[in-house]
Amino acid sequence: MSQRKQHWDNIYTQKSSTEVSWYQKEPLISLDLIEKCHFHVDDYLIDVGGGASHLVDYLLRAGYQHLMVLDISAKSLEIAQQRLGDEAAKVLWLESDITEFSPSLTIDLWHDRAVFHFLVEPSDRRRYIDALDKTLKSGGHVIIAAFALGGPTQCSGLDIVQYDAKKLMIEFGDGFRILDQQSEMHMTPANKPQQFTYYRLQKL
Numbered sequence: 001m002s003q004r005k006q007h008w009d010n011i012y013t014q015k016s017s018t019e020v021s022w023y024q025k026e027p028l029i030s031l032d033l034i035e036k037c038h039f040h041v042d043d044y045l046i047d048v049g050g051g052a053s054h055l056v057d058y059l060l061r062a063g064y065q066h067l068m069v070l071d072i073s074a075k076s077l078e079i080a081q082q083r084l085g086d087e088a089a090k091v092l093w094l095e096s097d098i099t100e101f102s103p104s105l106t107i108d109l110w111h112d113r114a115v116f117h118f119l120v121e122p123s124d125r126r127r128y129i130d131a132l133d134k135t136l137k138s139g140g141h142v143i144i145a146a147f148a149l150g151g152p153t154q155c156s157g158l159d160i161v162q163y164d165a166k167k168l169m170i171e172f173g174d175g176f177r178i179l180d181q182q183s184e185m186h187m188t189p190a191n192k193p194q195q196f197t198y199y200r201l202q203k204l
Helices: 003-014 028-036 055-061 074-090 122-135 165-172
Strands: 044-048 066-071 091-095 107-113 136-147 176-187 193-203
Touching (some): 028 055, 028 193, 044 055, 055 066, 074 091, 107 122, 122 136, 122 165, 136 165, 136 176, 165 176
Antiparallel strands (some): 136 193
16 A cells, blocks of 8 residues: 555544545535536546545536546545445546556546645656546546645645646646636635635646
8 A cells, every 4th residue: 555545544534524624515616617617417527536525426416427536545435435325326436546547538527626736746746647638538628726825835744736827837738728717715624724726727
């Protein structure tokens, strides 16, 4: 087991999914940005680092038929599966480190709330974007949320990288364009503020 995987499995073992700092009962900004993409229910959507997130619950209710949730932590995926009950069978659950992900299909949406900013090593960011580029269709959308400049410098005991639009696009390069961005002051379950920015990109 990698050190990274062990770290996240420990987090979900030591805390309930509603106690972790990134918990959202209703992922309003993600849902708003997804709606702006005008997807069809037959399109393919992946939530990277989705783990125990409630986003998949809302997407199932909206009728999406090809949903995938990827997380490095098996424990986090189990929490979501238990919560969804029989509905969990409608989702493809992928246990993988995103920097080691080898996609076997193409998708229309890549959603990531607070994974990319944990990749402090340039080589890890390159592997992440390579996996994304191989997976996402031309014209497909990326929704990515990261700590903003001036936001936290650490999360869950790990260093992070803060982003603004210019800094993010240096990483993603000329093969993508920004369509939209929204700021969020996320309040953790411990009532601590975390400044996020959400970006909606399109692959050219």
